[in-house]
Amino acid sequence: MVIRPLDARSSTERELVARRMRLTLEEVLGIERGRAMYTLEWLRERVDLHLEQGAVFLAQDELGRIAGHTILRVEPEEGLFSTTYVDPAFRRRSVARQLVRRGEDWLRGQGARLAATYTDESNYGLQQLFLGLGYGLQPRPDAFVRLFKCLESGSGL
Numbered sequence: 001m002v003i004r005p006l007d008a009r010s011s012t013e014r015e016l017v018a019r020r021m022r023l024t025l026e027e028v029l030g031i032e033r034g035r036a037m038y039t040l041e042w043l044r045e046r047v048d049l050h051l052e053q054g055a056v057f058l059a060q061d062e063l064g065r066i067a068g069h070t071i072l073r074v075e076p077e078e079g080l081f082s083t084t085y086v087d088p089a090f091r092r093r094s095v096a097r098q099l100v101r102r103g104e105d106w107l108r109g110q111g112a113r114l115a116a117t118y119t120d121e122s123n124y125g126l127q128q129l130f131l132g133l134g135y136g137l138q139p140r141p142d143a144f145v146r147l148f149k150c151l152e153s154g155s156g157l
């Protein structure tokens with residue numbers, strides 16, 4: 001598995017990630033709520049925005065298949081994993097773990113001292129992924145949780 005930046009010249013890769021952003025919402029929030037949240041056009045614009053102002057990394061296997069992605073940006077307070085998704089056929093093979101580690105390296109390179117992500121409080125898999133990478137978990141009043149880690153020491157493990 002290779003972790004590499006999305007090729008911004010590839011409309012196929014941009015479209016794939018936009019569609020998988022929608023699948024993420026559907027999986028985490030349920031099909032009806034997830035689909036109603038954002039149009040595909042809006043998600044495409046989000047991909048392009050992150051290509052311009054943040055980073056999009058893809059996990060690609062030896063056959064060229066895109067197994068997953070993570071999307072990041074630097075906010076004033078923290079480096080943010082906006083969304084991370086792995087195709088069900090590739091899950092529990094450390095794909096997301098590799099994507100997050102690559103994302104942390106990128107955030108460090110951007111000077112971010114803190115990495116964070118937000119997800120629904122019911123998203124056990126994502127929480128376990130980030131907890132296993134040394135993140136702390138902070139419940140929030142809005143049914144989301146924040147997972148966060150100091151990047152200065154290089155690793156929270």
Ligand SMILES: CC(C)(COP(=O)(O)OP(=O)(O)OC[C@H]1O[C@@H](n2cnc3c(N)ncnc32)[C@H](O)[C@@H]1OP(=O)(O)O)[C@@H](O)C(=O)NCCC(=O)NCCS
Binds near residue numbers: 096118125
């Ligand atoms: C969450 C997600 C990204 C994990 O991807 P993955 O490639 O399967 O994760 P990894 O194989 O790298 O898992 C690393 C560790 O995280 C934990 N983990 C991952 N998925 C888990 C799950 N479903 N249940 C419990 N622990 C899980 C485990 O500790 C795992 O290590 P192990 O397999 O050695 O036990 C993937 O399930 C996914 O895309 N889910 C839907 C999208 C989503 O929720 N995205 C986040 C939106 S904010």
